[in-house]
Amino acid sequence: MQKSFAKSIVFVLLLFLSPKLFADxxxxxxxxxxxxxxxxxxxxxxxxxxxxxxxxxxxxxxxxxxxxxxxxxxxxxxxxxxxxxxxxxxxxxxxxxxxxxxxxxxxxxxxxxxxxxxxxxARCKNRFFLNYCTFGYTMPWWQWDDWQWFIDWMALNGINMPLAITGQEAVWYRVWKKYGLTDAQIRGYFTGPAFLPWHRMANLDHWDGPLPQSWLSSQLKLQQKIVARERELGMKPILPAFAGHVPELLKTKFPKAKITSLGEWAEFDKKYQSYFLDPFDPLYNAIQKEFLKEQTTLFGTDHIYGTDPFNEVTPPSWESSYLASVSKNTYSSLKAADPAAQWLQMTWIFYFQRENWTNPRIKAYLKAVPQDKMILLDYYCDSTEVWKQTDKFFGQPYIWCYLGNFGGNTMLAGNLKQVEERMENAFINGGKNMWGVGSTLEGFDMNPVIYEYVLEKAWSAGPTDTDKWIANWAARRHGAASDSIVRAWNVLNNEVYIKNAALGQSPLTNARPSLTGHGEWPTNPEIPYDNKSLLKAWRLMLNSDTLTATARFDLINIGRQALGNYFNVLRDRFTAAYNSKNLDSMKLNGDAMLHVIDDMDTLLATHSSFLLGRWINQARAMGINPEERNYYEANARRILTTWGARGGVLTDYASRNWAGLMKSYYHRRWEMFINDVTEAVKSGKAYEDKAFEQKSFDFEWEWTTRHDKFVNKPVGDALQISKYLYQKYATAIGAN
CATH class of the missing domain: 3.30.379.10 (Chitobiase/beta-hexosaminidase domain 2-like)
Structure with missing residues (x-):
């Protein structure tokens, strides 16, 4: 009797104290x-x-x-x-x-x-970060040290909803094994590491595979560390869920399953097309349940799942009723596997295929999911705010996102003042279903000023004075308030950062050579500002004896852009000389073009963020034997250059101004071009760009198979080299 009474007292005390114990x-x-x-x-x-x-x-x-x-x-x-x-x-x-x-x-x-x-x-509860593509253009070769620092950076900037899609192939490997596929079939279904984002988004299968088993094992362990640290720092990692993408070979195991091709993507060969399991097929729910069970066992869950059917591909039907049924069944499959599930959907498809995703179709698709169970990423608000075009997404929650970078392209671009106006308007007029802000950048390196501004706005009390903010930014990049540095950033803010980033922006140095215009990519090598403004900012930043690491980045970034802009002038002079058949002028300007590329390479080599050698060394470090190391290097080279097969339409999409890449790839390609054009004039023939294009295709592909070495640590003094190059080019740039 006494023991029973004592146990009751202890139980009551535990009930009373447990909330406090939990809080403590x-x-x-x-x-x-x-x-x-x-x-x-x-x-x-x-x-x-x-x-x-x-x-x-x-x-x-x-x-x-x-x-x-x-x-x-x-x-x-x-x-x-x-x-x-x-x-x-x-x-x-x-x-x-x-x-x-x-x-x-x-x-x-x-x-x-x-x-x-x-x-x-905080002005909003949710702060999202990352993009599927970032895991290919920036992060594929990261080890734990890189991730650990970056997760801390995200916490410092208030991000609490990071996309967390590392290691999911290890989960899918277990799932597809259970459905009867072999090791070779599964690993061959996956793409190479840098191309996994597009496999995950159901754009393509098999390309640059098979994926090594060692990759699956290492990424699984890495993801476990990533999500543990993110949760420790108060974040909710956004894990993936099944969106209908299945191996074509699954049809051999389930011949009655409704599995169809999603069609061609980016002109890849038919054998790389992905396949889609109809959400109404009984197999769909079973796969969803199996995947989420395996994933939760390995990585836990915060009940928010990134699921993106039909990204840049055509649905089997455009009927509103069909689209509504797809979203309804997709959510139902999530709920059946996890009753607390919320679905995170990027709205890039509504922007990218706006002519097909009409408002009635979007509304049907969104409203088929219970209220607040779908969270939408308004993906590209720096260009088009879809919330304004869709009656605030017809009431479903959304997050205002700044994209600002495609493919990791190296180009100064952005507009702080416009971002300020758009974000303030969204906070005030975006509705109660505007649940947060974030960024969906495809690559790092470029324009950190814009991203930190966007994330800081999530903690603002109201409108921000961009001029005051940029003055503080200048001080903290330099380590102290400095009149010349503040003036430099004022020039950048008011005269250079005046237009938001667009698709395919890199200097002309990175484009496939031509006498006029530019190649397929980059599509936007032009600049919306006077290069003299950039020259002025560069000069003002040189008024220092010592530089912090972040100030060095800014100095190099501005200098390499100023030189890249000047390259356009030289190319046009070379073309004018060709048109007048002036061989001396062609020689003068052709040599000057190549010198600019080499000088850019020298400047870029002074900072770790701009090193091709770092990228390749990180890729090779993933391999456990020479064969794997060579495989990863080829994969790392391809994502930056050819992207797909020889002469593919995505060649140079992810172009970078990086030391090593400038000399070994861009310099050599322009040198081939200059020589061919010069030889045509000498022989009295017209230059044939189609013939050069084929030669260029061969060179580009051959470059991805090489194993030449590049510096992987900074070389040279950024300040002294910048001063030298400024003196070398200031008069020429200022005269144009």
Missing amino acids: SSALLAVKAAESLLARLIPVKYQQHFQFEKITSAIDVFELEDINGRLIIRGNNANSMAVGLNHYLKYYCNTSVSWYKADSLYLPAQLPSVPQKVRQQ
Whole structure:
């Protein structure tokens, strides 16, 4: 009797105390996560200056307060604490945390105090980041060290909904094994590593495969670390779900299943087409259940699943009733496997195929899913805000996203003032179903200013003065307030960053050579500003004796763009000389064109972000034997150059201004062109671009099979080389 009574008392006490115990445990975990981030980011000698505390708030919030010489950073979770830490670093220490670990963090010798308590709330609950394509154009070769730094960067910038699609092939391997496919059939169904995003989006199968077994194993382990760390820092990783994409060979196991080709994509050969299982087929729900069960076992779940039927491909039918049934059944399959499931859908398809995705079809597709169970990414708001065209997505929740980069193209582009106007308008007029903001960039490296601005807007209290914001940005990139650096960024903000990024933007140096215009890609090598403005910003940035890592990036980035812009002038002079059959002028301008490319290469080699050797070394490091290392290198080379097969339409889509790539690939291609045009004039014949095109196809493909070595660590002094190149080109650029 007494024992039974005692047990009852203990049970009642546990019931009473458990919420408090849970809250205390949650607070300890959040503080511990923030402290661990601090330890990874800040040198040991500074760490005692900081103390983290958890506060209770239904809205994400952080506080900064100096107490007895220590900075107290409070937040309602680890993510908010990280944002608070970053706010202090940006606005008090004048430092900028790069998204690359190689860019060392600058800190002042004496950490500054915070004179008055700071409290700042998030303006929206959800902050999304990444794009399927980023996993091919930037991240395919990342190891844990790269991911660990980047996840910390995401936390510092308040991201709490990261796309997390690494390692899913290991899950699919288990699923397709259960459905009777062999090891060779499954690995052959997958594409090569850098092309997996387009396999995951059901654009193509098999290309550059089979995928090595070692890749599957290593990526599974990597994803487990990724999602664990993201959750630790208060994020909800967006995992994939089944969207109907199946191996064609599944038809041999289930001959009655309704499996159809999704048709041609990007002019790839028919054998690379992907296949779609009709959502009404009984097999659809079974595969969804099996995949989510395996994935949850391996990676856990936060119940938000990225699922994107029909990305850049044609649905079997455009009937509104059919499209509604597809979305209804897709969600039903998610719910059957996970009753708490929410479906995250990118709306790129509504932009990309707008002529087919009419409002009645979109409405039918969206409204077939229960309210708030589908979250939409308004994918390309810097160009077209689909929420404005669809009556705010007919009430379904959406996230305003800035894209700003295709293929990792290296081009200065963006418009802070327009972004400010559009984001403010969305916050005010976007409706209650505007659930957050984010970015869907296809590649890193370029224009970090735009992305940090977008993410910081999620924590703004209202309109932002872009001129004041850019002045602070200039100070933290340089490590201190500097009149010349602020003036440089004012020029960039008001005269250079005046047009948002478009598809296919890279300097003409990266285009397949031609006498006029440009090749298939890049499609937009033209600049919307006067190159003299960029020259002025470059000159102002040279007024310094020392540079932080982030300031070096900016200096190099501006310099290589100014030279790339000048290349257009030289090419047009070469063409004019060809038209007048002036061999001396052709020689002069042809040599100058090649010198510009080589000078760009020299400048780019001074920073790790612009090294082809780093990219190739990272790819080769994934291999466990010489055969695999060579395979990964070829894959890494192809994604940057030919993309697909010899002479394919996507050649140069992902073009980069990178050291090594400039000299070995772009220089050589332009040199071949200049020689062919010169020989045509010498022989009294017209230059034949079709003949050169075939020669170019052969060179491009051969380059992807080579194994020549490139520097994988910075070489040279960025400041001194920039000063030399400025003096070399300033008069010529200023005269045009």
